[in-house]
Amino acid sequence: MALLAVLIPLLMLGVVLVLGRYEELLLPQGDTGRLEPAGASPATAAATSSAAPAGTPAPSP
Secondary structure, X not given: OHHHHHHHHHHHHHHHHHHHHHHHHHOOXXXXXXOXXXXXXXXXXXXXXXXXXXXXXXXXX
């Protein structure tokens, strides 16, 4: 029984790893249609952000 308690999780880990490799083979590797990575340069992030937060109301005249 102790042998099953050790072997079953190892076999399940192997299955998960094999399925991950299988998925990498099936899915295309191209970067088309992807968004910018989260670690984009601060210069481009500053150029695209607004000066005020989205929840700030407009000033009254």
